[in-house]
Amino acid sequence: MAFESLTDRLQVAMSKLKKKGTVKEEDVKDMMREIRLALLEADVNLQVVRGFVKSVGERAVGVEILESLNPTQQIVKVVDEELTKVLGSEAVGLNKSPKIPTIVMMVGLQGAGKTTFTGKISNFLKQNEKARPLLIAADVYRPAAVDQLKVIGQQLDIPVFEMGTDVDPVEIVRQGLEQAKENKNDYVFIDTAGRLHIDETLMDELKRIKDFAQPNDILLTVDAMTGQDAVTVAQSFDEQLDVTGVVLTKLDGDTRGGAALSIRAITGKPIKFIGTGEKLTDIEVFHPDRMSSRILG
Numbered sequence: 220m221a222f223e224s225l226t227d228r229l230q231v232a233m234s235k236l237k238k239k240g241t242v243k244e245e246d247v248k249d250m251m252r253e254i255r256l257a258l259l260e261a262d263v264n265l266q267v268v269r270g271f272v273k274s275v276g277e278r279a280v281g282v283e284i285l286e287s288l289n290p291t292q293q294i295v296k297v298v299d300e301e302l303t304k305v306l307g308s309e310a311v312g313l314n315k316s317p318k319i320p321t322i323v324m325m326v327g328l329q330g331a332g333k334t335t336f337t338g339k340i341s342n343f344l345k346q347n348e349k350a351r352p353l354l355i356a357a358d359v360y361r362p363a364a365v366d367q368l369k370v371i372g373q374q375l376d377i378p379v380f381e382m383g384t385d386v387d388p389v390e391i392v393r394q395g396l397e398q399a400k401e402n403k404n405d406y407v408f409i410d411t412a413g414r415l416h417i418d419e420t421l422m423d424e425l426k427r428i429k430d431f432a433q434p435n436d437i438l439l440t441v442d443a444m445t446g447q448d449a450v451t452v453a454q455s456f457d458e459q460l461d462v463t464g465v466v467l468t469k470l471d472g473d474t475r476g477g478a479a480l481s482i483r484a485i486t487g488k489p490i491k492f493i494g495t496g497e498k499l500t501d502i503e504v505f506h507p508d509r510m511s512s513r514i515l516g
C-alpha cells in the first residue's frame with residue numbers, strides 16, 4: 220500500500236497560505252483535514268485521531284509565519300512534537316528488579332512474534348550488558364513452540380528451561396525460576412502460550428503464571444501489520460493482565476506505524492521495543508521521536 224506522506228499533505232494545504240502574517244483558523248481547518256486523513260490512512264484509531272487533531276489545532280492557530288521559515292516546516296514541527304508526545308516522549312527500558320533475576324513475562328497472540336522476540340531481547344541483553352538470561356518454555360499447547368525456543372536458544376547460546384508439554388505451565392515456571400536462582404541468571408524470560416484469538420482459558424492461564432511469577436515486566440507482543448486489530452488485542456490483554464509494556468513487531472513491513480500511536484494512546488502503556496525483521500538481531504529500542512518521523516513520512 221502506498222501512503223501519501225503527512226508531510227506532503229501538509230505541504231499542499233499550506234501552499235495556500237500567504238507568505239506572511241499568521242496562520243488563520245480556516246487555514247488550520249484545511250491542515251487538520253489533511254492530518255486527519257493521513258492518520259486514518261495510516262490506520263490510526265479514530266478516537267486517537269480526534270484527540271490528536273484537536274491538540275495540534277489548538278497549537279497551530281496563531282503560529283506566526285516568519286519570513287525566514289517555511290510555514291509548512293513550522294506546522295510539521297508542531298505535528299512532530301505532538302506525535303512524539305502521544306508516542307510517549309522518551310524511550311523506556313525494561314523494568315529491572317533490584318535483585319536478580321529480573322523476570323519478564325512475554326504474552327501475545329500466536330504469530331505476533333513473541334517467541335522470536337524472546338530470543339531477540341535476550342540476545343540484545345547478552346550483547347549489550349553481558350547478561351546471562353534464562354528462557355523458560357511455558358507454551359505447553361504447541362510442541363513446536365518449545366522446539367522453536369530451544370532452537371533459538373541454541374543459535375544464541377542461551378539456556379532454555381523446558382519440561383515438554385505435559386506439565387502445568389505454572390509448575391514449569393516454578394522449576395525454571397529455581398534453576399535461574401541456582402545458576403544466578405540475571406534475567407528470566409517466560410515464553411507463554413499464544414492463541415489465534417483471545418479466550419478465557421488463555422487469560423486464566425496467563426493470570427496464574429503472573430500471580431505465581433510476580434514478573435517485573437509483562438511485555439505484550441503485537442504485530443504492527445495488523446493495524447486496528449493490534450489495538451483491540453492490546454486493550455484486551457491490558458484489561459486482563461495489566462501489562463507493563465508493549466513490543467511492536469514487523470515494523471520492517473510496509474506500515475506507517477499507526478498502530479504504535481493508537482496503542483500508546485489507548486492503553487497508556489509504553490512501547491518499549493520494536494521488531495524490525497525476522498533475524499534475531501532485528502530489534503531496536505523504541506524511540507518516540509523516530510516513530511513520529513516515520514509517521515510524518
Ligand code: GDP
Pocket residue numbers: 327328329330331332333334335336413440468469470471472493494495496497501
Ligand atoms: P509467536 O507465535 O508469537 O511466538 O510468533 P513467532 O515468534 O513464531 O513469529 C511468527 C512469525 O513472524 C515468524 O515467521 C517470525 O519469523 C516472524 N517475525 C517475528 N518478528 C518479526 C519482525 O519483526 N519482522 C518480520 N518481518 N517478521 C517477524
